[in-house]
Amino acid sequence: MTAPSATPGPSAASARRGLAARLPEFPWDALIPAKQRAASHPEGIVDLSVGTPVDPTPSSVQQALAAATDSPGYPTTIGTPVLREAIVEFVHRHRGAPASLGVDGVLPTVGSKELVAHLPFQLGIGPGEVVAFPRIAYPTYDMGARFVGAESLPLDLAALAAHGDAALPEPDAAARIRLLWLNSPSNPTGEVLDVAQLASIVTWARERGIVIASDECYALLPWTVDEVPSVLDPRVNGGSLDGLLCVYSLSKQSNLAGYRAAFVAGDPDLVGELVAVRKQAGMMLPGPLQTAMVTALGDDQAPAAQREIYRARRALLEPALVAAGGTIHGSQAGLYLWTTFGEDSMTSVERLADSGVLVAPGMFYGDGGGTFVRVALTATDERIAAAARRLERL
Numbered sequence: 030m031t032a033p034s035a036t037p038g039p040s041a042a043s044a045r046r047g048l049a050a051r052l053p054e055f056p057w058d059a060l061i062p063a064k065q066r067a068a069s070h071p072e073g074i075v076d077l078s079v080g081t082p083v084d085p086t087p088s089s090v091q092q093a094l095a096a097a098t099d100s101p102g103y104p105t106t107i108g109t110p111v112l113r114e115a116i117v118e119f120v121h122r123h124r125g126a127p128a129s130l131g132v133d134g135v136l137p138t139v140g141s142k143e144l145v146a147h148l149p150f151q152l153g154i155g156p157g158e159v160v161a162f163p164r165i166a167y168p169t170y171d172m173g174a175r176f177v178g179a180e181s182l183p184l185d186l187a188a189l190a191a192h193g194d195a196a197l198p199e200p201d202a203a204a205r206i207r208l209l210w211l212n213s214p215s216n217p218t219g220e221v222l223d224v225a226q227l228a229s230i231v232t233w234a235r236e237r238g239i240v241i242a243s244d245e246c247y248a249l250l251p252w253t254v255d256e257v258p259s260v261l262d263p264r265v266n267g268g269s270l271d272g273l274l275c276v277y278s279l280s281k282q283s284n285l286a287g288y289r290a291a292f293v294a295g296d297p298d299l300v301g302e303l304v305a306v307r308k309q310a311g312m313m314l315p316g317p318l319q320t321a322m323v324t325a326l327g328d329d330q331a332p333a334a335q336r337e338i339y340r341a342r343r344a345l346l347e348p349a350l351v352a353a354g355g356t357i358h359g360s361q362a363g364l365y366l367w368t369t370f371g372e373d374s375m376t377s378v379e380r381l382a383d384s385g386v387l388v389a390p391g392m393f394y395g396d397g398g399g400t401f402v403r404v405a406l407t408a409t410d411e412r413i414a415a416a417a418r419r420l421e422r423l
Contacts, residue, residue: 052175056168056393063382070385075416077405078389080216080364082284084338087331090283090321097320104316106308108137112319115326116292122329123249124275125262126294134270134297136304137314137322140289141246141278145169148242149177151306154207162210165218165397167244170210183395186211190226193233203237211243214250214257214362217394217403221251221361224258227265235272240299246278246291247363249332250339254361261294270296281364282332283325289314290322339364342406342413349417350404358401366404377402384419
């Protein structure tokens with residue numbers, strides 16, 4: 030007897046394409062032609078499109094890593110006691126965290142991007158729920174929502190701080206928001222939310238049961254503001270960390286992008302939820318890197334020196350962009366000059382590429398960035414000087 034044929038189902042190939050089919054194309058692929066054009070310049074490319082550090086990792090951190098390379102056992106998800114204490118001390122010194130924040134409210138992560146991308150999943154957010162974030166923003170906030178089938182909702186955070194629900198696109202949107210991302214200083218605009226704005230947003234979110242995750246990885250790079258406040262600051266949160274997470278990275282301030290050294294700090298109950306999920310998933314910062322991270326967190330001199338390097342590069346690029354016909358907006362802090370030449374962003378990208386200078390189009394960061402380009406300070410002094418000369422000739 031011939032066995033009945035099985036009912037055809039989806040092919041393995043189509044199943045593999047399931048999630049990928051829901052995602053947009055990786056934006057940086059669209060920049061390849063402009064990068065090739067800039068690379069053909071007789072004096073070489075000046076790549077200001079990506080904010081990746083180019084200066085040396087502090088020698089003390091390198092030495093700490095080398096000394097810890099004999100690490101045969103598994104690291105812990107929650108981090109070593111000395112690392113957790115170092116994180117607590119750092120947020121007390123630099124992010125205004127209250128004395129009540131202890132080791133149960135901090136957790137090292139494998140860089141900050143993985144946390145941004147997977148936080149909705151780790152908080153149990155899914156279809157029918159909303160992840161909100163700044164209307165001009167780092168694209169990974171949106172990706173995190175897409176990964177779990179949630180809805181993405183770009184918001185004007187300044188308007189939200191001033192007007193609450195009136196700033197939402199639909200009156201009932203707040204009822205479906207589970208997670209609200211803040212990013213101050215902003216990538217890409219460099220804008221900073223002040224204490225009053227942050228406090229207003231925190232109050233609004235708490236009244237609606239919305240978790241706030243605040244990405245503050247550029248906080249030690251202020252330029253035209255006196256401070257970059259944190260959601261951990263009692264002036265913002267009224268002395269309570271309930272419903273609040275601060276996401277932080279050492280990639281920018283300490284040139285540790287290759288180390289993937291980051292952490293989250295805030296509400297101990299929320300941190301506990303993340304620990305429980307991450308243990309099951311095996312998300313652990315390698316042991317030697319935990320040791321190196323302790324050294325980096327305790328060193329305030331290296332980030333301060335790095336800030337002065339970026340200050341000097343900014344002082345060269347800013348007037349050169351203006352001389353080339355650009356207008357700089359925001360850019361109060363961080364590693365970027367958010368610049369418009371009054372034209373479509375890709376037109377600006379291509380025009381600057383003809384001079385061997387590669388920048389990122391603002392359209393990568395949302396509809397509001399369509400006439401802007403993001404110009405990074407992360408190139409060597411020699412390349413920054415070359416870019417300034419070429420821009421001034423424009």
